[in-house]
Amino acid sequence: MKKRIACCSLSVFLSVCSYGQSGNNQREIDLGEIKGNVSMAYQQYQEDSAINAAVPDEKSTLTAFTNILYTRGNVSAGIRYESYLPAQLGYPDRFEGTGLGYRFAAYSTEKIGVTVGNFYEQFGSGLVFRCYEERLLGIDNAMDGMRVKAHPLPGLYVKGIYGKQRFQFSDGLVNGSGLVRGIDGELVLNELLDSLSNKSIDSLPYRKLNVILGGSFVSKYQSDNSPSLILPENVGTYAGRLRMNYGKVSVNGEYAYKINDPSGDNGFVYKDGHAALLNFTYATKGFSLLLDAKTTDNFSFRSDRTAELQDLMINFSPALTKQHSYNLAATLYPYGSRPWGEVAYQAELSYKVPKKSKIGGKYGMLLTANYATVFGLDSINILEDISAESSSREGYVNNSFFMPGKEKYFQDFNLEIKKKFSKTFRATYTYFNFFYNNDINQGAFDNNNKGVKGNIIAQIHVLDLSKRFMKKHNIRLELQHLSTQQHLGNWATVLLEYTYSPHWFVGILDQYNYGNSDAEKQVHYLYGTVGYVKNAHRFTMGYGKQRAGLFCVGGVCRQVPASNGLTVTFTTSF
């Protein structure tokens, strides 16, 4: 039997080869296309007692990813080879070894698409389902199973998913035990009406108004292994959404509901969960206004009820706070959203002072003000013995939807002024004012690595100057200052970057905690980088101290320890 299979395989291979050869001479044979990319990061760690630098036993780490994607017509297939030898510090410690972490095959036409294996997907804004990869945080909750996408009618788009979620990596992909299945439908009303009308699209009266309706249902299964509780094995959640835009105005909204889902996140209470997200945008030339509101009440949804941190999350709760890029603002007091209960609001106003006006000067000036605030829920605990047989274990009652509770979790006000002074010189000034409730957020630690109690108020000023000269040369200088009476006191940061286009860049960063109450901890975190870029290849090398802190992307955070040493990264695509 084995011989027979081998013979068949050989003959198929030979026939493909010969066909390909004749194709070179006579006609093009589509053998498909292979694309890919590689990224690797090597880090070497050194002891540094001044900053409590962490050093793994191996002294160095290598984290590498290689994606290979094959496409031929409607068919595609791909793999990702991952290496954590071991994973860099700050990554989840259940990533180890080397092997395949992602593999899939897919068939896709205009009307239908089928994927088997791993895939990433999102329903609506992600309130009920989002699986994604955020490599910088070590987050990967890819589905492993099957996905079907269909476009059965004009304007109607349907997606169905069924599978398990990636949980860890141990010389290969390891999934969590829970099952996740769901369906999402989206109706683009304009497309549907267009298809029913015989008139030309542009002449139709409703064309200025675009309406999209959507709905999702997601259910998870995990067996009940509790000796003391009757746990729901199937937990469902559903959501409805509406997206409209009319001219310069755009409105989005999504509401989601979850049935009883006792878990480690909510202390095994059986209360239903709710979440809602509202967004309003008005944008015209030189002016924009953004208003956001969000509430989540008991809305953490995982495929394993005992999972923690960012593990096995089925849904996603977007943070309604601005994501900052300047070092001190981005890493000292960032906010991570709390799906188990919060009410958040955000407003952002952007105005461009016109060119050739008195204030705007020759090139104009952009002003952006952003205000975001987050509160706890307005709720009351139910006073009862939740272990009594008569208890429904509801836990608490939420008094009002979308109204803030008494406790403020976070506030961020920031104002940015961006001005171009000449063709070669531009400057940006940004002011930040943070309120950070560390009893809730728990991201600030003192010199003894103990959580700081109470609220932290911090103000940050940043001046970012950029000057280009002789066409290929650019120098950028960042001056940052943070002042606070709490936590570790004041910080000053200087970043100097020099770019020699198109290939070379070099930078040096110094973060100085000069306000630390412990003189020994008034450390300069000095870090230098040099890099080379050519076509799709990018090589960087950095050396120095890196401060411990919270690293956040989109409201999802991970604590990163302090380190000192060499970092080498390389990325390329082909």
Next chain:
Amino acid sequence: MTTLKNIFSFSLCALLLVTCDKVDLPNIGTVTVNESCDTIFSFSAATQTHRNILVEDFTGHLCGNCPEAAHELDQLHDIYGDTLIVISIHPNTSFNEVQTGTGKYETNWKIEEAEQIFDAFNMPSSLPRLMINREESSPPFYFFNSNQLSTAVPSRMGQPADFAIKCSGNVLADRTVCAKIEIELLNNVVGSFQIVSCLVEDSITDYQTVYPGKHPDYTGATDDTYSNYVHRHVLRDIFGHYGVNEGGAALSGSIWGDAITGSTNAGDIKQYVISSSPMPALWDENHLYIVSYVFDDATKAVLQVIETKITP
């Protein structure tokens, strides 16, 4: 196209028919006061006139340095016997991560009360850390390191006690543990005092990371993983109580326990009846202990502690 629509209609219905399990009354069984609890005792123990020592060992199954503290405590226990009482507390840190589906480190040691204690005393996240009688090591820090045990424990031994504790009880047919805690004031004392009782399971064999040289009984594993590690004195639960001297509705156990009310003069006797939920089948009755301790509410210092085995 019609076939496609039918397939999707069918799929949609099939998925929506996947039921959501709505649970109205989730608790299995009821914790009730059994009158035999304070009349027929299958186990009993009492303190002497000196203070016993309570060491709370914050640990984790992925903490490779933690077995060093456990080994140190074993050695001290060999010297001081029942006057040294240990509780191993597994807080909710990465050291206690549950590695579901890997075949190892799959046990969830964490309980909510462990995390509450860890938070209440501001323990650092690096383990092992220890509390000795909940006394401050160097104010305001409550934690000790394992290398301080050999001097900190002996220096606290043999001090005279203001409280004596007696614990008597039995295990009921439904595997509920029921006990009466009797506190006797040995001297006049002034202040606010609390009594806490918890359930501790000893000698559980399960996975543990042990770094080389951190425990002499575990050597040689290239990945520092030992499936035969014996976990000692694991905190399982904190008891709810039934009020003083009588039954009544059970209250959820709190890490701060119950206030010792009324006068606190020499000769006063206070009684508490406590009861657990039915114990899970995995808990080995033969290795379970009730640990009861009295502490000063102002300083949090533990003034007396007793460990009582629940099987004869």
